C-alpha cells in the first residue's frame with residue numbers, strides 16, 4: 482500500500498515522533514503522495530504493530546510527559562527495498578477534468594471556460610510548488626532531505642537528491658502539459674462561439 486511506502490521512505494531519513502512525521506510528510510513526500518493527517522497516525526500504529534517500525538517514549542515538555550518516537554526497523558528497510566523491487570500496478574484512466582471536458586456540451590454558458598481557467602490556476606500553483614521543492618532540494622534547505630543527507634555518506638548525496646528532483650521535474654512537466662491543454666480548450670470554446678464568462682443573474 483502506497484501510504485505505507487511513503488511513510489517508510491520518510492522514516493528512512495531518521496527517527497521522528499508521530500507529530501513530526503505528519504509535519505515533515507506535508508513538506509516532503511506528501512508533495513508526491515498526498516495523505517490526510519487522519520490516515521497517517523493509524524497507519525503508523527499498524528506499521529509499528531507489524532514490526533516495520535520500532536518506538537520509544539521521548540520526553541515531552543517539563544512535566545514528565547512523553548511522546549512516541551518511531552524508527553524504521555531492519556524489517557521496515559526490507560519492506561522499502563521489496564517495494565522498489567515490485568512492478569508498479571498501473572491503474573486505468575480516471576480523470577475528472579478530462580471526463581468533464583468530454584461533455585462540455587452540457588455546461589451552462591461560461592461554465593466550461595470557468596472550469597478550464599480553474600484548471601490552469603490549479604496547475605500553475607502545482608508547478609510553482611514543484612519548482613519551490615526543486616530549489617529546496619538542490620540547495621539542501623529542505624529539513625527532511627538535510628537529515629537524510631546527514632545520515633548518509635557524502636558520496637551518496639548527489640543521487641539521493643537528484644532522484645527527488647527528478648520526481649518533481651515530472652510534476653513540472655505534467656503541470657505544463659495540463660496548462661497547455663486547458664489553454665487549447667479555451668481557444669476551442671472561443672472558436673465554437675462559447676461565452677467566456679459565466680452567465681450570472683445580475684449581469685443582464
Ligand code: VNL
Pocket residue numbers: 490491494508509510511512513614618623625626627629645648
Ligand atoms: C524528501 C525531502 C522527499 C523533500 C521529498 O519529496 C522532498 C526526503 C519526495 O528526503 O524524503 O520534497
